[in-house]
Each structure stands twice: as C-alpha cells, then as structure tokens.
Amino acid sequence: MSPLDPPSATDALHDRRTAIAALGADLRALVEAAVRTGAPDEVLLLAAKEAQHLTALLTVRPRGRAEVPEVDVFPGGIRMYSPVTGAGSPLAPPLQIETVDDGAVVGTCTLGVAHEGPPGYGHGGVSALLLDEVMGWACSYAGQPGMTIELNLSYKRPVVLETPLRVTARVTERHGRTNLVHGTIATTAAPRTVLVEAEAVFFAPAPDQARALFPSLRDPA
Numbered sequence: 001m002s003p004l005d006p007p008s009a010t011d012a013l014h015d016r017r018t019a020i021a022a023l024g025a026d027l028r029a030l031v032e033a034a035v036r037t038g039a040p041d042e043v044l045l046l047a048a049k050e051a052q053h054l055t056a057l058l059t060v061r062p063r064g065r066a067e068v069p070e071v072d073v074f075p076g077g078i079r080m081y082s083p084v085t086g087a088g089s090p091l092a093p094p095l096q097i098e099t100v101d102d103g104a105v106v107g108t109c110t111l112g113v114a115h116e117g118p119p120g121y122g123h124g125g126v127s128a129l130l131l132d133e134v135m136g137w138a139c140s141y142a143g144q145p146g147m148t149i150e151l152n153l154s155y156k157r158p159v160v161l162e163t164p165l166r167v168t169a170r171v172t173e174r175h176g177r178t179n180l181v182h183g184t185i186a187t188t189a190a191p192r193t194v195l196v197e198a199e200a201v202f203f204a205p206a207p208d209q210a211r212a213l214f215p216s217l218r219d220p221a
C-alpha cells in the first residue's frame with residue numbers, strides 16, 4: 001500500500017465522507033454558476049436569500065478553528081475540507097492525488113472560472129496553491145510531512161481554464177528536517193510543456209514544535 005492510500009474506513013466514516021463530498025460537489029457547482037451567471041438582479045437577490053437559509057442549516061456544532069475534522073487523517077492523509085484536494089470544499093478544484101510516478105507525486109484537476117486570474121486563465125496564486133499542495137504530498141510520500149518555508153514560482157505560460165491539468169512534484173534533496181522539492185504544472189494533453197515551475201523548501205517540525213503548532217495532534221512524531 002502506498003502512503004498516499006487512505007486507510008480502510010468504517011462504514012460510518014465512509015458514509016460521512018460521501019455526504020460531505022456530495023455537498024462539496026453541489027457547492028462547487030453553485031460557486032461556478034454564481035461567478036458566471038447572467039441572471040437578473042431579482043434572481044441574484046432571491047439566490048442570496050436561499051444561500052442565507054443554507055448557511056443557517058449548516059451552522060450546527062461547527063468545529064473549532066484548530067480542530068482536526070474527525071473525517072481527516074492528519075498529517076499525511078485525506079483532508080476533506082482542504083482548499084486544494086478537499087472533496088467537501090467549495091474552494092477546491094478539487095485536485096486528485098492520482099499516482100506516484102517514478103518517485104514523483106502527480107495530481108490532476110481542472111480549474112473553473114471561479115479560479116480565474118487573467119480572463120480565460122488561472123490565477124497565479126491558484127497555481128501556487130496547487131503546487132504547494134502537491135509538493136507537500138511529495139514530502140509526505142518521501143516519509144517527512146512538512147510545512148512550506150519557501151516557495152518560488154516561474155510562470156512560463158498561462159494556465160488555461162477548463163482544461164485537465166497535471167501537477168507533479170518530487171523531493172530532490174533532504175537535509176535533516178528540510179526537503180527541497182521541485183514541481184511543475186502542465187496540461188494532461190501536453191505533459192512535457194511546462195506552464196509553471198516551482199522550487200520549494202519544506203520543513204518537518206520536530207515533535208515538540210508540532211505539538212505547539214497543532215495541539216489536537218494525537219501523535220506528533
């Protein structure tokens with residue numbers, strides 16, 4: 001089993017994750033519709049009322065700011081509400097960590113108009129988001145989950161929206177708790193044509209640092 005495979009889930013956990021993902025998918029469709037709509041003002045105001053109703057429906061036992069959701073595996077595992085990979089997040093494309101290819105971690109996703117920077121193209125910050133995530137997974141895959149302490153990007157070509165993307169990352173060097181990581185974004189149709197390239201430094205906090213940063217962690221080691 002790869003370290004990226006989620007551990008087997010109980011039926012209740014599976015059902016909860018399925019329900020979270022169903023809501024996430026519809027919220028993403030709603031966000032995309034909202035940023036593309038040409039509906040008249042009165043329809044927007046009606047939709048705003050409906051959105052307030054939904055917010056009230058969901059504001060039940062909200063989790064604390066630093067609480068790890070019970071449906072997650074942290075660190076190094078499934079994050080249902082991640083703004084990048086989270087099936088339950090309306091912000092996430094969501095990116096899927098699909099394969100580990102020759103030591104590299106590969107993620108795939110398609111950006112929508114909600115992720116737009118220049119018209120028709122992805123926002124540069126969204127590219128950084130995708131790369132940061134997949135580079136983080138590369139550290140986890142290499143056995144040392146960590147936090148980004150440096151991230152440098154080179155934007156070579158614009159990232160087209162509504163086009164399947166391939167994000168790759170690989171740890172190139174390790175020095176103690178520090179990992180140097182290389183990452184790229186390309187389209188799945190032309191994986192050799194690099195659109196965005198990144199170099200990053202990740203740091204794996206020592207157990208005492210991790211305990212201070214993440215008080216709800218059960219096993220900081």
Ligand SMILES: CCCCCCCC(=O)SCCNC(=O)CCNC(=O)[C@H](O)C(C)(C)COP(=O)(O)OP(=O)(O)OC[C@H]1O[C@@H](n2cnc3c(N)ncnc32)[C@H](O)[C@@H]1OP(=O)(O)O
Pocket residue numbers: 076077132133134135136137140146147148149150178201203205209
């Ligand atoms: C699988 C899911 C993937 C998700 C990936 C998402 C990744 C993220 O987005 S993480 C969020 C963004 N990153 C952060 O918030 C990190 C903020 N930084 C920090 O909290 C701290 O710098 C922390 C905890 C990492 C290190 O703490 P600190 O007290 O600096 O530790 P310290 O022991 O002094 O430094 C560790 C090493 O890192 C170096 N370092 C620390 N910060 C930096 C920095 N900003 N730039 C360069 N080097 C740094 C130090 O020089 C030191 O190097 P060495 O061991 O060679 O002397």
